[in-house]
Amino acid sequence: MQRRGPGLAAFDRHTQSLASYAELSTTLSATQVANLRSQLEHFRAQLSRFASEHRQQILKDPAFRQQFQKMCASIGVDPLAGPKRGGWWSEMLGVVGDWQFELGVQIVDICVSTRERNGGMIEMGELLRLLTKLRGGNGKITEDDVIRSIKTLKPLGAGYEIVDVGGRKMIRSVVKELDSDGAVVLGVAQQPGIGGRVTEKLLVDLRGWEYPRARAALENMLYRDGLCWADEQDPEGKSYWFPSALVWEE
Known part of the structure; x- marks a missing residue:
C-alpha cells in the first residue's frame, strides 16, 4: 500500500489544538496574574x-x-x-x-x-x-x-562612596578615586602609632619603596588630591599629615 501524508482534516485538527492551547495558556496567565495581584495587596x-x-x-x-x-x-x-x-x-x-x-x-x-x-x-x-x-x-x-x-x-552625583583603605572603611565625598599608591599611603597613615604623620623614609622602611616613588605618591596626595598637609619645618625633614587619620575633638 502507498503511504499518504496527513490530509487537510488532520491539519485543521492540529491548528485547532494549537488555538486551544493558546486560549488555555491565556486563561492560566490571567488567573496567575490575578492571584499574584491579590497576594501583593x-x-x-x-x-x-x-x-x-x-x-x-x-x-x-x-x-x-x-x-x-x-x-x-x-x-x-x-x-x-x-x-x-x-x-x-x-x-x-x-x-x-x-x-x-x-x-x-x-x-x-x-x-x-x-x-x-x-x-x-x-x-x-x-x-x-x-x-x-x-x-x-x-x-x-x-x-x-x-x-x-x-x-x-x-x-547627587557628588561621589559619595564607601571605600576600604587598609581594612578600614572610609567615606569619600568627592568625585575622585585614590590610585593604588595613594591607598597604601593612607593605610600607613592610619596604622596604630603613626598618628597620621607620614614621611618618605617611613614609606621606604615600611613598604620597601624607592624614595622617588614615595615622594611622588606623597606629592600627588598633597597637590593633586588635597588629602594631606605638608610640614616643611619638621626637624626630621618634610612630613605629610593626613587629617582623615586623626581624631578631632569637637
Whole structure:
C-alpha cells in the first residue's frame, strides 16, 4: 500500500489544538496574574501594619532596624526606593523613610563641613562619632545605617562612596578615586602609632619603596588630591599629615 501524508482534516485538527492551547495558556496567565495581584495587596497590607506597629522600635533600635531591612531585602523590597521606584513603599513607611533620608542629609553636612581639613575622606568611626554628636544622642547610628543612607546620595552625583583603605572603611565625598599608591599611603597613615604623620623614609622602611616613588605618591596626595598637609619645618625633614587619620575633638 502507498503511504499518504496527513490530509487537510488532520491539519485543521492540529491548528485547532494549537488555538486551544493558546486560549488555555491565556486563561492560566490571567488567573496567575490575578492571584499574584491579590497576594501583593495582602502582603502590602501586612507589611504596612508591621511598619506602623513597630515604627518607633525601627527608629530607635539599630539591631531591630537592621533585621527589618534585611527582611525587606530578602523579599525584594527596597526600603530606600523613592516615590518613582516604589511610591507605595515610601508612602507606607512615612517617618521611617524620612529618617533614612534625614540621616543622609546629616552625613552630607558632616562630609562637607570637614572636607577642607580631610580632603573629602573621612573614617567611618569618626563619621559615626560626629553623627552621634550632631543628633544629640537621639538613637544609636550604626555602620549599616550609614551604608544604607549613602545609597540614597548616589543620585547627587557628588561621589559619595564607601571605600576600604587598609581594612578600614572610609567615606569619600568627592568625585575622585585614590590610585593604588595613594591607598597604601593612607593605610600607613592610619596604622596604630603613626598618628597620621607620614614621611618618605617611613614609606621606604615600611613598604620597601624607592624614595622617588614615595615622594611622588606623597606629592600627588598633597597637590593633586588635597588629602594631606605638608610640614616643611619638621626637624626630621618634610612630613605629610593626613587629617582623615586623626581624631578631632569637637
